Amino acid sequence: MNKSVQEIIKGSILGILGRILGGFINFFSLPILLTLYGKSNYGLVGVALSTNAFLQIMNMGVPTGAVKNFSEWVDARDFLSLTRGVQSNLIFFVCIATFNSLVLIYLGYNAGDFFTVEDPKTLGSLLYIVAGTSFLNWYFTNFQHILLANEKMGLVSWANSLNSFLNFFAVIVAYFLGLSVIEYFFIYSIGPLLVLAINVKSCVRLRYFKWAYLVPRFHRVEFKKIMGYSMGLLGVVITQYAANQLQPIILSTFGRNGDIAVANYRILQNITMLVSMMGTIFLQNFVPYITKLNHRGDDGRKHGFVFMSTKWLSVFIFFVCFFIFFNANIILHVYVKDDGAGLGIWLSIWVLGLLFLNNQGISSLLLSMGKFRALVITLCIGSALSIVISISLVNELGVGVTAIGFLLFKIIEAIFFFGYFLPKMADISPIKLFIETMWRPLTCSVVSVLIAKYVISFIEIDELTSVLVSGLLAFAIYIVAVFYVILSEKERKMILSFRKS
Secondary structure (H helix, E strand, O other), rough: OOOOHHHHHHHHHHHHHHHHHHHHHHHHHHHHHHHHHHHHHHHHHHHHHHHHHHHHHHOOOOHHHHHHHHHHHHOOOOHHHHHHHHHHHHHHHHHHHHHHHHHHHHHHHHHHHHHOOOOHHHHHHHHHHHHHHHHHHHOHHHHHHHHHHOOOOHHHHHHHHHHHHHHHEEEHHHHHHHOOOHHHHHHHHHHHHHHHHHHHHHHHHOOOOHHHHOOOOOOOOHHHHHHHHHHHHHHHHHHHHHHHHHHHHHHHHOOOOOHHHHHHHHHHHHHHHHHHHHHHHHHHHHHHHHHHHHHHHOHHHHHHHHHHHHHHHHHHHHHHHHHHOOOOOHHHHHHHHHHHHHHHHHHHHHHHHHHHHHHHHHHHHHHHOOOOOOHHHHHHHHHHHHHHHHHHHHHHHHOOOHHHHHHHHHHHHHHHHHHHHHHHOOOOOHHHHHHOOOOHHHHHHHHHHHHHHHHOOOOOOOOHHHHHHHHHHHHHHHHHHHHHOOOOHHHHHHHHHHHHO
16 A cells, blocks of 8 residues: 555545544534524524535635645655745735725625525624634635645645634533623634634644745746636536535525524535545545546556545445434434524435545546536536525425435536546446445445344333434444455455554
């Protein structure tokens, strides 16, 4: 196993552990915040964060383009181009950061005109806080791209994991000191800034840091290369952001009781966050490696990596999704009691869409190739349908439109990957990929969860214990199935050799 793959595995494992920990922290934080501030005020936090997240569409795909091009320059040891690329990126980020902050300030000043919430004044204050902290986030984001380009995924994952602890710290401080929602949100917003500081410190320690990286300067050749790739990716970024990040804004703008609807959205999002963040972690870690393979023209290792990554992602994602799917109502009741009433069906639909996040190896291959036209057309259709359905049905279904829209978008995306990209552009058989990497994890995860659920139905225990015991039993059954049914003999021997060593 070469050093790059080891670093990907290390970074992915650290990222997964960090996200699991962060998922537990967020899981326990939300009920505290609901108790402290109520659904309405907590919903304001969701509106502020979602508004800023949607405005991230202005990055135009440049972060992904930066990681791709930085990786190529690092691989070629062209450090002059790397420095010029970082400086050119910084000019772009400063411009976008300034515009982003001004938009947030404007929305904050006129919050009552744009959002259907009970307390627009408080929402305005939250948007002002986001406007200030987001500028710094944009300014220092290049250092994370530099670490990723040098395949230091573990450091990035560790820094991002720390943010979860900082978020929980903000919750504890707010609870014991009785802080207002504005004061809590201010402390919460400091966390990402500390993560950026850690990334900068990591670059200094590894001697990747240059003072020149902090000086915005335009270099036409390097900027054109980054933007040429990023503009091709822009359509993908817009459609994905529109389909995902626009949903809370639709709830708060077009629906009744927007703050309550967004609070319901955040409840569902917190439960599914662990799986959705897995996709981000793996894509973030895969792109630099597969970009270098593409740069070297190593098709055999590229295709092998797609099969390996899809298989292992399916093993993890399918089990978590189907456990949530078959236990949605009881999980919601244990989590937020009566605040989760009526949300079970929407949680089940949401996690069906998350099943398609096993395609991150495929996505990273497409990103490394830079051929986006067909994908953009497909995602435009999916995004448009998702948004139209959401706006049309938001008053009838409430938060349910986000789950339906997300599932529809992911189905259309999957049709593109398996019906067009794999056979036509990547020269990979989708049927072979499904049989070798997905069929067994799909079957084993469903069977494991259903067996555990059936066994637990004969035992009279409280809901929390039922969820925990069912999860542990299903996991134990699934681990055995993974080892003896899903893994090949070669993979079993490799795992056993790791254990002995």
